[in-house]
Amino acid sequence: MGNISRKQFITLGAASAAVLGLAGCGGSSSSDSSSSSSTSSSNSDDRSGNVYWLNFKPELDETAQKLAKSYMEKYPNVKVKVQTAASGTYEQTLTSEMDKTDAPTLFNIGTTAGVKEWGSNAMDLSGTDIEKALSTTDYTYKDSDGRLVCAGLCYETYGIVVNADLVEKAGHSVDDIKDFDSLKTVVEDIHKNAATLGFDAFAATDLDDSSSWRVTGHLANLEYYYEEKDDGGWDATPATIKGTYLPNYKKIFDLAINNSAEDPTTLSTGGHDPATEFTSGKAAFFFTGSWDYATISAAQKNTTMIPYYCGVSGEEKAGLNSGTENRLAINDAASDEDKKATMDFWLWLVTDPEASKEMVAQLGVLPYTDAAKGDNGYLNKAEELSKAGNYTMDWATNYQPNIDQYRKGLVSALNSYTADQSDANWETFKTAFVDGWAQNYKVENA
Amino acid sequence: MKSKAIKQSSQIKSTRHFWWLFLLPVTAAFTIGFVWPFIQGIYLSFCKFKTISSAKFIGLSNYASAFADESFQHSFWYTALTAIVCLVLINVIAFAVAYALTQGIKGSNIFRTIFFAPNLIGGIVLGYIWSMIFDGILQQYGTSVVLETKYGFWGLIILMCWQQIGYMMIIYIAGIQAVPEDMIEAAKIDGATKAQTLFKVIIPNVMPSITICTFLSLTNGFKLFDQNLALTGGLPYEQLADGKTINTTEMMALNIYNTFYSGTGASRGVAQAKAVIFFVLVAAMGLAQLSYTRKREVQQ
Numbered sequence: 001m002g003n004i005s006r007k008q009f010i011t012l013g014a015a016s017a018a019v020l021g022l023a024g025c026g027g028s029s030s031s032d033s034s035s036s037s038s039t040s041s042s043n044s045d046d047r048s049g050n051v052y053w054l055n056f057k058p059e060l061d062e063t064a065q066k067l068a069k070s071y072m073e074k075y076p077n078v079k080v081k082v083q084t085a086a087s088g089t090y091e092q093t094l095t096s097e098m099d100k101t102d103a104p105t106l107f108n109i110g111t112t113a114g115v116k117e118w119g120s121n122a123m124d125l126s127g128t129d130i131e132k133a134l135s136t137t138d139y140t141y142k143d144s145d146g147r148l149v150c151a152g153l154c155y156e157t158y159g160i161v162v163n164a165d166l167v168e169k170a171g172h173s174v175d176d177i178k179d180f181d182s183l184k185t186v187v188e189d190i191h192k193n194a195a196t197l198g199f200d201a202f203a204a205t206d207l208d209d210s211s212s213w214r215v216t217g218h219l220a221n222l223e224y225y226y227e228e229k230d231d232g233g234w235d236a237t238p239a240t241i242k243g244t245y246l247p248n249y250k251k252i253f254d255l256a257i258n259n260s261a262e263d264p265t266t267l268s269t270g271g272h273d274p275a276t277e278f279t280s281g282k283a284a285f286f287f288t289g290s291w292d293y294a295t296i297s298a299a300q301k302n303t304t305m306i307p308y309y310c311g312v313s314g315e316e317k318a319g320l321n322s323g324t325e326n327r328l329a330i331n332d333a334a335s336d337e338d339k340k341a342t343m344d345f346w347l348w349l350v351t352d353p354e355a356s357k358e359m360v361a362q363l364g365v366l367p368y369t370d371a372a373k374g375d376n377g378y379l380n381k382a383e384e385l386s387k388a389g390n391y392t393m394d395w396a397t398n399y400q401p402n403i404d405q406y407r408k409g410l411v412s413a414l415n416s417y418t419a420d421q422s423d424a425n426w427e428t429f430k431t432a433f434v435d436g437w438a439q440n441y442k443v444e445n446a
Numbered sequence: 447m448k449s450k451a452i453k454q455s456s457q458i459k460s461t462r463h464f465w466w467l468f469l470l471p472v473t474a475a476f477t478i479g480f481v482w483p484f485i486q487g488i489y490l491s492f493c494k495f496k497t498i499s500s501a502k503f504i505g506l507s508n509y510a511s512a513f514a515d516e517s518f519q520h521s522f523w524y525t526a527l528t529a530i531v532c533l534v535l536i537n538v539i540a541f542a543v544a545y546a547l548t549q550g551i552k553g554s555n556i557f558r559t560i561f562f563a564p565n566l567i568g569g570i571v572l573g574y575i576w577s578m579i580f581d582g583i584l585q586q587y588g589t590s591v592v593l594e595t596k597y598g599f600w601g602l603i604i605l606m607c608w609q610q611i612g613y614m615m616i617i618y619i620a621g622i623q624a625v626p627e628d629m630i631e632a633a634k635i636d637g638a639t640k641a642q643t644l645f646k647v648i649i650p651n652v653m654p655s656i657t658i659c660t661f662l663s664l665t666n667g668f669k670l671f672d673q674n675l676a677l678t679g680g681l682p683y684e685q686l687a688d689g690k691t692i693n694t695t696e697m698m699a700l701n702i703y704n705t706f707y708s709g710t711g712a713s714r715g716v717a718q719a720k721a722v723i724f725f726v727l728v729a730a731m732g733l734a735q736l737s738y739t740r741k742r743e744v745q746q
Contacts, residue, residue, distance in 0.1 A: 095500070209679075269581040269590045405708045409691050412592075412683035419593055428685045435689025446712035 048077035049341025054097055055084040056108035057326055063362045067355050071345060078341050094118070098331075105334045105342040109141065109150040110325035111398050112236050119143035122329035123339060125151060129347055135369045138392065139324050150327035153350070154363035157305070157322040157382040158218050158289030164302045166190075166199055166284040174304060180248075180311040184255055190284055191259035200261040203283035205253070207411055207418065208270025214287040215253065216410040217397050221321050222308040223249045223433075224396035237399040239441050243434040248310035250426065256287070257418055268415035289321075290364055290378040297377060305378040307385075307393070319385040320378070323395025326363075402440035409436045491718040508719035511712075518720055520692050521701040522727075528599065528697060529667030532606045536663045537656070540611045544618030545644070558619065562612035569609075573676020576605045592681040598695035605673055610666065614659045621655030622648060650742075657739040664735055668728045671699040680704070698724050 055064050061084040068080040083104075085093035090108060097104050098121065109118050124147040125131050125140075131148060134140070139152025164174045170193065172186045190201040205215060223245040228234045230244065257264040261282065262272050278286040279299035288296075296303055307318035330342050350356050350368040357372040365379040366372075374380075386392050400406055413429035486498070491508055495501035512518060543561060547554045564572070580591045580601045591597045625648055633643045649656075674680075680693030680700060696704070702724060706717035 265588045266585055268592055269585060271578070271581075402708045405691075405704065408679070408681070409683055409685070412681050412691070413685060415590075415593055415682060419588065419590075431685050431687065431689065432683075432691070435687070436685075436691070437689070439689030439691075440708070443708055443713060 047075040047341065047344060049079075049335075049337040050102075051078060051080040051106060051338070051342045051345045052102060052104045053080070053082045053106040053342075053345075054090075054094060054104035054108070055082055056090050056110065057363075058084055058086065060084075060359075060362055063358050067349060067358060070355075071348060078345070080345060103331055103333065105331045105338050106346060107329055107331065108325075109327050109329045112141065112234075115141050115143055115149055116236065118329065119147070119149045121332055122147075122149040123332040124148055125330070128343060130343060133347060133351060133368045133370065135367050135371075138322070138394070139327065139367055141327060150329040152324045152367050153326045153328050154359075154366055155322055155324040155326075155379075156290050156364065157320040157379055158221075158287075159305045159307050159320040159378075160309075161278065161286045161288050161292070161296065161303055161305050161378070163278070163281065163284045163300050164304055165300070166197075166281065170197055170284070174306070177306055177309070178316050180251060180309040180315065183306075183309045187255055187259045187285065194261065199282050199284060201259040201283065201285055202256045203274035203277040203286040204260055204262040204270075204272035205256045205267055205287065206270035206272050206274055207267050207414055211270060211274060212411045212414075213407070214274075215414065216407040217400070218289070218321065219253065219287060219308065220249065220400075220410070220433075221393065221395060221397040222252070222310050222312075224399065225321070225393045226312055228394075228396045228399075234396065234399060237401050237441060237444075239445075240438045241434055243430060245310070245312065246430055246433060248312055252308060252310045254421070256285070264418045264421070267418040290376050290382075293364075293376045293378050303377070305381050307390075317390045319390035319392040320382040321393045321395060322382050322386075323398065325398065400440075401437060402444040405443070406436055406440040409440075487718060488722055491715065491722045493718075494712055494715050504715070508715040509723070511716045512719040512723060515705075515716070515720075516690070517692050517696070518698075518701055518705075520694070521696050521698045524599075524695065525668055525670075525697045528602060528606075528670070529664055531603055532610075532667040533660060533663045535603065535607050536610045536614055537659055539607065540614035540659065541618050541656075543611060544615045544622055545648075547615070548619055548622045558616070561615055564609050565613045567609070569672030570676045572605060572609055573673045576601065576608075577677050592678055595682060595694040598678040598681070602670075602673060602677055602695070605677060606667070606670070609673075610663060614663065617655050617659050618652065621652035625651040653739065653743040657736065657743060660739060661732055661736055665728055665732050668731070669699055670697055671703070674700050675703075 051068075053064065053068070055061060061082070064082045064084070068082045072078060072080050083093075083097075090110075094104070094107055098107075107118070109115055109122065119141075120143075122143075126148040130151055131140075134151060139155050140148055141150050143149050162174055162177075167174050167186060167190075170186070170190045172189065177183050177186055187201040190197065190199075194200040204211075206212070207215070223243065224241070226245045226248070227241055227243075231238070257267060261277070266272070274283070274286060275288070275292065275295070277283045278288075279296055281300065290305075305320055307315070307320055309315055309318065312318075328346060330339055330346075332339075334342065348355055349359055350366050351370040353372060356366060356368070356370075359366055360372045360374040363374075364376040365374045365383075382392070409432040410429070413425070413432040417425040417429050419425075490498065490501055492503055492505060493501035493508075494504045547557055547561075551557070567575075577591055580597065584590050584597060589597065591601045629647055629651070630643060633647050638646065674695070674697045678695040680696035682695070683691040683693050685691055693701070693704070698720075702717050702720045705713055705720060
């Protein structure tokens with residue numbers, strides 16, 4: 001009973017949404033359909049089928065809907081439907097949609113846990129045009145049988161954003177920063193002279209909800225990444241971690257909180273708005289990522305991104321933290337015609353000059369050879385470092401178990417530590433970081 | 447004339463047969479929106495599930511895990527403490543304010559409006575606003591509501607009082623105004639003091655209001671969620687050596703919510719079991735309190 005009524009309810013909802021959607025399309029496209037149909041009819045005959053893309057990234061929805069519409073105008077025999085799951089509900093939406101007869105043909109597999117769960121539903125992309133179109137295999141996943149089940153649609157990168165002009169003003173150069181010691185020298189010198197310079201080293205490392213992910217998610221990646229590297233790579237979330245590189249994490253965390261205009265004891269409360277501190281030129285260093293490039297470059301002309309230098313040996317060759325949760329997969333259960341249509345649509349999204357330009361404007365960089373070039377300075381920097389032979393630090397943070405509760409435990413411990421930087425408080429943080437991982441792994445896999 | 451009357455009464459009779467038709471919309475809405483989810487919720491508490499359609503019956507083990515969960519036990523005691531302190535403070539202050547505002551002070555209506563206003567603001571917004579106010583003060587002393595349990599606790603009490611006193615005050619005002627004037631006059635003529643009038647005449651007569659206000663503030667206190675989430679969100683955590691945490695300012699509703707969204711599979715059923723336990727607890731307490739205070743109500 002429960003199944004039926006719930007499914008019926010969802011079907012009704014989806015049906016009404018679809019009707020509304022269709023009505024919306026009909027209304028707006030009627031004006032220009034006459035002009036476009038004449039131009040597109042010449043090359044439209046070879047493509048047909050149904051594409052149903054269950055989109056993962058809410059901020060891409062508008063662009064995706066628009067591109068789907070123009071694709072259908074170009075190829076009238078192809079029907080493209082784009083649905084976006086509300087933020088944080090992708091797994092639930094995918095689970096219910098996959099049960100249906102018209103299941104998504106194009107869907108997202110974000111993490112290794114996703115590969116475990118949905119990999120068997122995904123088509124092997126090895127040797128397909130998609131694989132050939134990729135510019136790198138860094139953002140693909142294979143399942144345990146070696147099938148290429150998903151490929152990255154886009155990627156992001158994070159690290160320490162530096163205002164090169166301010167560093168210059170303080171009598172240093174960004175190029176001198178090669179490792180933790182040189183970073184420390186510059187940072188401490190700026191902090192010491194903050195009063196005369198008119199700006200400080202680090203923007204506030206706030207621990208409130210709007211900012212704590214900078215350290216509990218992103219900065220923590222350095223610990224997971226190097227530990228993963230020691231282990232020879234992780235395939236799935238390990239049940240336990242060792243915390244080998246926590247002393248390195250502490251080095252850079254201490255450096256950031258103690259060389260800032262804000263008193264460390266006020267970080268638990270937060271509310272300092274570190275992004276504004278950085279864009280207004282009050283701070284020279286800031287933990288953030290490529291998604292902030294547009295905002296920052298509008299305010300500060302000369303910024304760049306440097307890796308998380310933390311005193312690990314060989315870190316002069318470190319790169320930025322690049323990764324993604326946006327990986328597309330094609331539903332293996334779809335008909336051959338629909339699979340072909342889906343693949344063509346995917347290729348068109350990332351290689352068509354017009355379409356990929358719109359995608360790039362929204363996503364930064366598409367890891368496909370023929371995609372339009374983005375102008376995101378931080379992503380370009382990531383690529384530059386990678387080309388120079390530096391190692392890219394992948395998103396080992398994606399492995400964090402029971403993520404929200406785990407991170408909240410870290411925040412609580414860091415709150416106490418920033419209020420009183422004692423060894424005992426750091427020990428508590430270590431427990432939260434290492435034993436908290438094991439505990440949350442148990443909860444997640446109970 | 448006579449035939450018309452007969453016709454009318456037969457019309458009334460015929461519409462009487464359709465009583466169920468008029469009940470239908472409300473019954474349907476109540477069933478769809480409350481009864482069915484409630485029954486399904488109880489069923490799910492015996493299941494392991496990730497999505498509702500994939501539920502698998504596993505018996506009582508969810509209840510065993512729920513009772514064994516230290517953080518759930520802690521949240522129960524913390525919730526009980528909060529609810530009782532709230533209950534006492536809110537009702538005493540609300541009654542005092544209501545009493546003061548029925549003494550014919552100038553501008554009573556304006557005061558009533560002002561006292562009632564906080565109740566119109568949503569809990570999440572209140573939580574964030576008050577966390578800023580508290581932190582603004584506590585920062586002077588190098589601490590914060592998310593750093594010490596006692597600040598989180600008293601912060602929540604202050605917030606709840608501020609929000610609920612106005613609401614309870616309105617109910618008490620209505621109660622006090624309904625006390626018959628002649629009773630009070632008779633008390634005055636008999637030479638009763640102000641205090642005697644209050645305790646021997648007014649309070650026994652507003653018992654129905656006290657019943658409803660204590661019921662509301664007790665159940666509100668237990669079901670508290672948004673304010674708790676926005677003010678401290680359970681912080682600070684007490685880190686246990688085995689990696690477990692006790693979220694020291696986490697109340698039961700937030701504990702259930704956090705359990706539901708931690709991990710996949712197993713924890714959802716446990717959260718559901720906790721929710722059923724929670725329901726039984728709140729219902730039992732509410733009913734007990736109702737029957738206790740009902741006995742003290744006087745018939746006018």
